[in-house]
Structure formats: structure tokens, C-alpha cells
Amino acid sequence: MSVRDNVRKMKEVSPTVASLGSEVRDRALRAIRASLEKHREEIFAANREDLARADADGIADSVKKRLKFDEHKLADCLAGIDSLLSLPDPAGRITLKRELDEGLILERVTVPIGVIGIIFEARPDALVQISCLCIKSGNCAVLKGGRETASTNKVLFDLIRGAAASAGIPEESLLQASAHSEIDELLECDDCVDLLIPRGSNAFVRYIMEHTKIPVMGHSDGVCHTYVDAGADFSLAIPVLVDAKTQYTAACNATETLLVHRSIADSFLPQAAKALAENGVRLRGTAEAARILEAACPAEGPDAAAKIAGEDVMGEEDFRREYLDLVLSVKLVDSVEEAAAHINRFGSHHTDCIITEDDEAAERFMTLVDSAGVYRNCSTRFADGFRYGFGAEVGISTGKLHARGPVGLEGLVTYKYRLQGHGQTVGDYASGKRSFHFRDLARE
Amino acid sequence: MSVRDNVRKMKEVSPTVASLGSEVRDRALRAIRASLEKHREEIFAANREDLARADADGIADSVKKRLKFDEHKLADCLAGIDSLLSLPDPAGRITLKRELDEGLILERVTVPIGVIGIIFEARPDALVQISCLCIKSGNCAVLKGGRETASTNKVLFDLIRGAAASAGIPEESLLQASAHSEIDELLECDDCVDLLIPRGSNAFVRYIMEHTKIPVMGHSDGVCHTYVDAGADFSLAIPVLVDAKTQYTAACNATETLLVHRSIADSFLPQAAKALAENGVRLRGTAEAARILEAACPAEGPDAAAKIAGEDVMGEEDFRREYLDLVLSVKLVDSVEEAAAHINRFGSHHTDCIITEDDEAAERFMTLVDSAGVYRNCSTRFADGFRYGFGAEVGISTGKLHARGPVGLEGLVTYKYRLQGHGQTVGDYASGKRSFHFRDLARE
Numbered sequence: 046m047s048v049r050d051n052v053r054k055m056k057e058v059s060p061t062v063a064s065l066g067s068e069v070r071d072r073a074l075r076a077i078r079a080s081l082e083k084h085r086e087e088i089f090a091a092n093r094e095d096l097a098r099a100d101a102d103g104i105a106d107s108v109k110k111r112l113k114f115d116e117h118k119l120a121d122c123l124a125g126i127d128s129l130l131s132l133p134d135p136a137g138r139i140t141l142k143r144e145l146d147e148g149l150i151l152e153r154v155t156v157p158i159g160v161i162g163i164i165f166e167a168r169p170d171a172l173v174q175i176s177c178l179c180i181k182s183g184n185c186a187v188l189k190g191g192r193e194t195a196s197t198n199k200v201l202f203d204l205i206r207g208a209a210a211s212a213g214i215p216e217e218s219l220l221q222a223s224a225h226s227e228i229d230e231l232l233e234c235d236d237c238v239d240l241l242i243p244r245g246s247n248a249f250v251r252y253i254m255e256h257t258k259i260p261v262m263g264h265s266d267g268v269c270h271t272y273v274d275a276g277a278d279f280s281l282a283i284p285v286l287v288d289a290k291t292q293y294t295a296a297c298n299a300t301e302t303l304l305v306h307r308s309i310a311d312s313f314l315p316q317a318a319k320a321l322a323e324n325g326v327r328l329r330g331t332a333e334a335a336r337i338l339e340a341a342c343p344a345e346g347p348d349a350a351a352k353i354a355g356e357d358v359m360g361e362e363d364f365r366r367e368y369l370d371l372v373l374s375v376k377l378v379d380s381v382e383e384a385a386a387h388i389n390r391f392g393s394h395h396t397d398c399i400i401t402e403d404d405e406a407a408e409r410f411m412t413l414v415d416s417a418g419v420y421r422n423c424s425t426r427f428a429d430g431f432r433y434g435f436g437a438e439v440g441i442s443t444g445k446l447h448a449r450g451p452v453g454l455e456g457l458v459t460y461k462y463r464l465q466g467h468g469q470t471v472g473d474y475a476s477g478k479r480s481f482h483f484r485d486l487a488r489e
Numbered sequence: 490m491s492v493r494d495n496v497r498k499m500k501e502v503s504p505t506v507a508s509l510g511s512e513v514r515d516r517a518l519r520a521i522r523a524s525l526e527k528h529r530e531e532i533f534a535a536n537r538e539d540l541a542r543a544d545a546d547g548i549a550d551s552v553k554k555r556l557k558f559d560e561h562k563l564a565d566c567l568a569g570i571d572s573l574l575s576l577p578d579p580a581g582r583i584t585l586k587r588e589l590d591e592g593l594i595l596e597r598v599t600v601p602i603g604v605i606g607i608i609f610e611a612r613p614d615a616l617v618q619i620s621c622l623c624i625k626s627g628n629c630a631v632l633k634g635g636r637e638t639a640s641t642n643k644v645l646f647d648l649i650r651g652a653a654a655s656a657g658i659p660e661e662s663l664l665q666a667s668a669h670s671e672i673d674e675l676l677e678c679d680d681c682v683d684l685l686i687p688r689g690s691n692a693f694v695r696y697i698m699e700h701t702k703i704p705v706m707g708h709s710d711g712v713c714h715t716y717v718d719a720g721a722d723f724s725l726a727i728p729v730l731v732d733a734k735t736q737y738t739a740a741c742n743a744t745e746t747l748l749v750h751r752s753i754a755d756s757f758l759p760q761a762a763k764a765l766a767e768n769g770v771r772l773r774g775t776a777e778a779a780r781i782l783e784a785a786c787p788a789e790g791p792d793a794a795a796k797i798a799g800e801d802v803m804g805e806e807d808f809r810r811e812y813l814d815l816v817l818s819v820k821l822v823d824s825v826e827e828a829a830a831h832i833n834r835f836g837s838h839h840t841d842c843i844i845t846e847d848d849e850a851a852e853r854f855m856t857l858v859d860s861a862g863v864y865r866n867c868s869t870r871f872a873d874g875f876r877y878g879f880g881a882e883v884g885i886s887t888g889k890l891h892a893r894g895p896v897g898l899e900g901l902v903t904y905k906y907r908l909q910g911h912g913q914t915v916g917d918y919a920s921g922k923r924s925f926h927f928r929d930l931a932r933e
Contacts, residue, residue, distance in 0.1 A: 060833060060857045143878055149867060151877060158889050159859065239889050260704070260890050281912035288914035389504060411907055413504045415603065423593060423910030432918070433595060433906070434587055434927035445602055445683050445903040446704050446891040459889040462877070463855055466867030468725035470732035474876070483878035 157183035166245030267297025276403030318351035330375030417450035601627035610689030711741025720847030759785035774819030861894035
């Protein structure tokens, strides 16, 4: 059967899947947890096949690291399932209960979205994590993993679907697409798939976003900024900046651009550049920033690395760059407003921070910057569902509709309106025979 | 300047517009109200020009009715502004406040979406309504109206923008696009426009949805169903059905298809058909429904109209039809499950109702039907923001993301996360030197 036929069948079964109680869903998660643990050796063996193939194909080490599914990754997956089990059911919450007129009661209730398509590169742990999130929230899931982890994905998927079915979840509610051509087929199922969640590189996510009519939740770029204001405490600014740039450079919430208020640049920039250089960071920046560092740093010795080399002097459009590496762009600005305008224009609306002791400047920055996360005096690396206390993360969205920023389980539900009456007709209200009186009721 | 240049400028100014307080926005609404009232004769004169042109062009009467902007439409617009003035600011609400660790405070705050594009056909009152909704919610708006009301739109827009500017809203935050070619230009501004709201015919809305990467909020079809269950009280079912079909046939929430449980069809269908025929409704339906009516209704006399004529016997795919007229499709089903499956497959996920005294059947129907509104024992015509007590309606969405069903002002806001610290770094949490403790705080 083609992906389209399978997905259509999934769409038909999705209301039934949505109607299963949270006991069934939690039972399925426990069965999956037990099955993954019991069959660990099978999973590791399949993963060794994938890794051997990667070796033979000369795949880069950084990618191989993400392909690997070992004891450590399994433990993370099991802990993730435990965390999901401890979370309340995101569906079935009554968010509005209103009497429109006597005996005419409106409720707004959260319900699963329906059919979620997940397309991910390389990481087999993403398959476990996202299929469990979909099960917990009552959704059906089509999973499309990367070719590099085909063996691991197959074992994991079969274990997950088998365990879920043993707990009473219909088999049609989980589907693995394995052929590469099936990505494009899936992207065309906009009549059956309600939401797509891509997980992978920028180019990969951007491809998905540009080739489908299905709503996509996620982000391609993470061009985050740290702006050091005139009112900054340097002793706070420098460690925060170093953390934001270096704590994990491959993350989307790592800072890629440093903006500095021009009035403090002569004193702050050399200190910051030195601390960054000590942490292995190479600076790129405007000609102005390069001149300040050239004047302040000795030509020889360890601090020479804190300069900006000639080839690293940047033009305006270079500021869109996401390095995901120990490289940082630097630019000077004259005001909070100029910093915000730069961030709104060249950033990715992910997470941006101001370092300042000035309350008014902080408020202005956090209001004017149009990003999912606006921070003051802390590392941009905090932008993460676990660090926000959501317990489970679907992903981080830089879109503004539905969900923004780190998205927890509530990003996988929508709502419906339930209206119960006793024969009421609109004609009676239009004619004035009856009239509405709105009264919000306790939601039990 | 091209639409693209103007919209880019609007995008740049949008954070400033979003930062204006609700006093400024309400002052602008009051100024608009006063200006429309003061310049009523100018508006009516411009509208007479449009109507004369429509006459000359031989525009259909049903369209001309929607072009008309008279005392009555003006009064509706002014009442709409009054209603908006009485509503709370949708932006600036704190929906989460959490201590992640000592001195590290996370807040989630609602904020305007940014730049909204509104494309509407024919109705000049829509221009007033939607631009006022955007102003109330702190958004910028690009308005593209139909060619037929160009004169009226121009006067209305100039009055609205002038009054808003006098109250302190930047002029760049409101833009009227008038040339028809500008629709396609606007549809391509996905880097600057955050949300599109189309208002018009099905074909028009579908065109918008299919020709842009910008998220679209709205609905094209409204194929609503009323399902009369085995457990229905006929004396309740018939007036509700007549209201749902006939109270205002041009509305998207009017019922287009009647489903009847097979076990009651022989008794219910002839009674319902008679009542519907008396209200001018022509029935179409399956061969089975036609046979029942043929057998039950006399060949002559007034009740002969309650039959299904030979050319009105329907095939399966015909059930996707939205009549927006005094025509109703009829089909028999064997169960709540079959009714729900038909609705999910052939409906538009707008609003669907079960008529039954059986609580279990009602619950099953309301769970299995995947629509924005699931009703019991009342007319589908209740699906409307005003009838839900929202005070103002942006539109009705049949999508599942962001907003679903009738959408009030809250559909025009998103949120951002604000995180305030005192120098916290992620490294300290990764190393175990510090750890998170999540504690929700009172949101003042």
C-alpha cells in the first residue's frame, strides 16, 4: 500500500484513537518502555549494522555521533518515557464552559490534533521520543527517518508498534515510511496529515517548509543574539556570553551574534574578546569592531587571538549566519532600538538576550524584540522545554501561530467546541423571542 | 512604492505598534468611530458611486446587497466598535509565571501577532470591522478589498487611517492595496506578513489558501450536518432541522446534509420532508431515501414537493456539496459511527449536530466527529463568535492549528517567553553545580 493510502486509513481511524482514554495511552507507554528494555540487544545489534554501513560509506564523525544508539541513549529514552508518564493528559481539558442561555451550554475541550507527520534525520532516539509524545497526546503518527539509521529505526518502530498494539492502540495509528521517495509523497498528503514536525539540519527543515501545504511546526535557523547594553555589569556579561556561545555550539539556542553598545565598546569588547578567545572562540565582525580589538590587543602572545582577522571583517548580510561552531559575529549599535531592529531583521526570532542593569532598557528590549524568547541577564541556552519545566519537548517553534518557542505536549492538541441544547433554534434569538445571556460556569 | 516595500516597512514598525498601550488603541477606536459618524454622507456618496457602477456592469442583485453601505451598515459598524471598546486588551496577559530556580523567572505573555493581511470581497463593512480588530489587538494590517467597492473602501480607509494617526498610531501600520495585481504580490510576502485572513466566497478563499506560504486563518467550505439518531425526539428534531437549513441559507453554518438513522427513517423522513417542503426546501438524496419518500407521500397535492425527484438522486461524491440555498442532501446510516465517518469524510470540519435523547450516542458522536463544533439538540446556526459571547469575531476557522471554530480577538495574538535572571549560565546546571526547581508563581 502507498503512503497516501496508509495515511488516508490513519486519518479514518484517528477519531477512534483520539477517543481512547489516558489509561490506554499510559499503558501503551509502559509496554513500550518494557519492550525497549527487554529487546535492548536487538536494538544495539541493528545500530551496529547502521554504524558499520556509515563507516563503509565514509559518513562524517559528527553525523555518526548522532546515529549511535547505545546504553546511554536508551537510558535517555526510558527516562523520557517515565517523564511522559508523570505528565497529565493534555487532551480532555475544559478551557471554557459557558451558559449561552438557559439550557444551552457551550464547552471548549482540548482534543488530539489527529495525524502528525514526523520527518527526522539521523537520530533514532527522536523516533522513540516523538512517537511516545504522539501516543501520550492521542495522536496518530507517520514516522519517516533517515536512510542512515534504517536498521535501528526498523527495530525500534516494530517494538513500539507491537507494544502499543498490545495495550489496545490500533496498529493503523503508527506508520513507518522508509523509502526516501516517501518523503515527497507524505508532503503531498495535506488532506490527511494535520501537522508536520521536521527534526534535522537547517537545510532539511527549510526543504520541508518550502515543499508542503501541511502546517509545519519547528524552526530552521537559530540565529540568537546577546546584546550588551550601556548599562551592563561586565562581570555578569562575560560569563553569560561565554556560556551562550560555547556551552554547546551545535544547539539552535547558542548565541551567534554579539551586539555591543557603542559607548562601552572600547572597554567591554577587548575584555570579552579575551575571555572568548580563551574558550576557543574565533571572532568575526564589522570593520569598527576589528579596529577596536586591533588597538587594544597586543600583536603577540595569547591575546593576539582576541583580534578579528582581515578575512573575518563582515558585511551586513553576513549577520544572518548561523555558525553552530566556535565562531561569533560582533557589531556595535547606538541604542536598544538599533539592537532590536538588527535582531528583528537579521535574526531568526528564536531567543535573544539583553545584558543590562537598566530596568527601562531591559523592558524596551524585551518589548521591541520580536522573538519567541526575550531574555535579560542570562544565557540564551536556557531556551528549552526541559529547562522551562515542560517535562517533554516536541520541538522549538519560531513560527507565531499555534505554538511558539519550546513546545510541550500542549502543542500536540487542538480544541473543539461542544454545544448542548434542548431544541434551541437561532430563529427564536433573531426574532427576539429569546435572548442570550452569557454566564461562565465552573469547569467542575 | 510597491506593496512589498510597504509591507516590509510595516514589518519594521510592527514591534513599535505592538508596544503602544491599550489606551492609545482604544483612543484610536473612539476617533475612528467619531470620524465615520461625522463623514457619513461622504461614505454614502462614495457607496452610491460603487452601486451605480455595479448597475452599469450588470452585477447580480445578491452581490449588490453586499456592496451596499447605508445607515444600517454604518450603525452595525459603530456598534461593533463600541463592542470592541468594551473588551479587555487581548495582549499583555501573563499566561504562565514560573520560577525555574532562585532568581530565574520565566513568564509567558500574550503579544500581537504583528502584520495581518486581510483580503476581502465586496463587503466594505468588513474593512471597518477587521481594521478595528487589528488596531484593538496591536497589529498592523494590509487591507485588500474588492474592485466593486473601490470608492467606498477608499473613503473608509482614509478616514480610519487618519483617525488612528490622530490618536498616535503610526501611519505605516495601516495600508490599503487597491490594484488587483497586488493580491498576488501580497500572497508572496511570506517573510513580512504573519497571517492572512480571507473573507469571501469559497472559491476566493480556496484560491488564497492554495497560492501562499503565509498561514491562512479561515474556512472555505461550510458543509454542516444534522444527524437524527434512533433516539431522537421528532418534535424537537424537526424545528431544529428546519432552522438549521432555512434560517439563513447563505451562512457557512447552515446545515447542508441530513443524516437519518435507518431504524427511524420510515417514520421520521416523511414528517421531516413535509416540514422542509413547507419551508421551500428541495430535497436531494440517495435512491433509498427517494424510495421511502416516494412510498410515503401522495403523488398530488402540497406534500408531493416532499419527494426526491429523479434528477436529485445522489452519488457518494455529491455529498461534498455546499448549497448555500434551500436544498438539502439526505442519506440514511446504520449507526452513530457511520454518521461520524460520513461527516469526517464528506464534511468540512465546521459544525455538526446530533439529535438524540440518548446520552451515550450523543457522547460518542461528539467524540468521534472531528469538527470545530460538535452539537447536540440545537441548530448548527449557533456556530458564531457573537452567539458564543466573544463580542467580536475575526472569522471562523476550520483549521486545527492556532485557532479553531469561531475566533475572537484572542486569535490575533501570539505569545513570547520572557526570562529574567542575574547572570545564570546553562553550564552551572549541566555540571550539577545548580539545579532547577520549578515553582509556578501567582500571575499578580
